[in-house]
């Protein structure tokens with residue numbers, strides 16, 4: 001078998017995982033499975049995998065010189081086009097490994113960055129990814145960037161290279177670095193502006209109860225968004241199908257509607273440059289009144305995925321946010337046993353089991369959301385002049401009218417309102433009891 005000769009002309013990768021103690025081997029194995037899915041999403045084919053157990057990390061070659069030499073032989077034997085490490089490598093380790101093995105070396109962060117670059121569709125996501133790529137690239141500029149530019153369709157080096165603005169006495173490398181730094185500054189400014197715009201538009205919808213879908217990548221967040229709101233968001237059996245936030249209105253019943261936001265998923269060891277770049281998108285969850293933490297219950301290691309999500313929520317300071325656990329894909333856990341599985345989780349106060357794809361349990365989910373939404377509401381008495389037709393119709397739309405009678409020229413109403421809306425009605429200077 002020669003290089004690049006499989007049927008779709010895809011490149012093949014030898015996957016390498018390192019576990020630091022024997023006890024965590026199964027975790028490293030699961031992590032390698034995930035790396036294999038990441039590689040497939042980046043259109044690489046798995047040429048083989050190697051799992052190493054090590055007591056300590058070698059600062060020069062990460063896995064040690066002898067093992068690195070073995071890797072070279074293994075990569076050659078399976079005609080791999082590159083070696084992909086499941087761990088993050090320092091720029092120096094990458095360079096040393098590349099020289100010793102004579103193979104292209106990628107680490108987990110590079111692979112995830114590559115997927116994000118492929119999937120970024122909107123301008124905001126493209127800026128976020130490019131910024132993360134450039135920050136990753138800068139210390140590795142000597143070698144890695146040509147690969148990234150090829151893999152990412154040029155995103156990482158847009159605006160540099162052929163510009164031909166080399167100053168006197170500068171090497172090409174210095175010129176490239178200078179241009180990258182400038183591009184990083186420009187993109188950072190753009191992102192700050194986008195962050196402010198996003199915050200402003202969130203404020204504009206601050207009256208309505210807001211829910212954000214969070215969870216591990218591929219858990220089924222977008223599928224749930226589709227089923228609940230009818231929005232045609234992208235659903236794919238792929239890691240990181242969604243990179244942007246989408247917000248839609250969902251009617252819980254005749255009187256209550258909420259705003260539901262779908263957003264980018266989480267993963268173990270999310271590259272920190274990506275985390276920083278996508279902060280504006282992740283902030284959508286910060287302003288939500290309730291989080292739906294979507295879990296793929298059919299995944300063999302869903303508990304680990306939940307732990308990762310909890311960790312990310314912690315980093316976003318969201319650990320105190322009211323959260324409902326939504327165990328999804330129960331149709332895959334036990335086909336035909338959805339009722340039993342749902343019942344088994346019904347005792348858990350803050351959890352519910354559903355199958356977003358088939359619609360199983362979605363009415364119960366809406367009811368549960370409504371309960372939480374009502375817990376967030378207050379009943380107030382208002383007196384509104386009868387001639388204020390426009391205000392009255394707004395109130396009918398926003399609140400649930402519990403009682404209504406007329407007195408003199410005023411309509412006296414007992415209304416259930418979202419806690420967030422009370423302030424606004426108070427500003428109308430009507431009286432409350």
Ligand SMILES: Nc1nc2c(ncn2[C@@H]2O[C@H](COP(=O)(O)OP(=O)(O)OP(=O)(O)O)[C@@H](O)[C@H]2O)c(=O)[nH]1
Pocket residue numbers: 215216217218219220221222223224234235236237238239240241242243264265266328329330331332354355356357358
């Ligand atoms: N069997 C089954 N499959 C589901 C269910 N919900 C989602 N899926 C599938 O799981 C895959 C991922 O679904 P998405 O909705 O794209 O997942 P996501 O959480 O939005 O993923 P990212 O955007 O990549 O983070 C798709 O193939 C869906 O069809 C479910 O309830 N049952």
Ligand SMILES: [Mg+2]
Pocket residue numbers: 221222223234235241242263
């Ligand atoms: Mg999605």
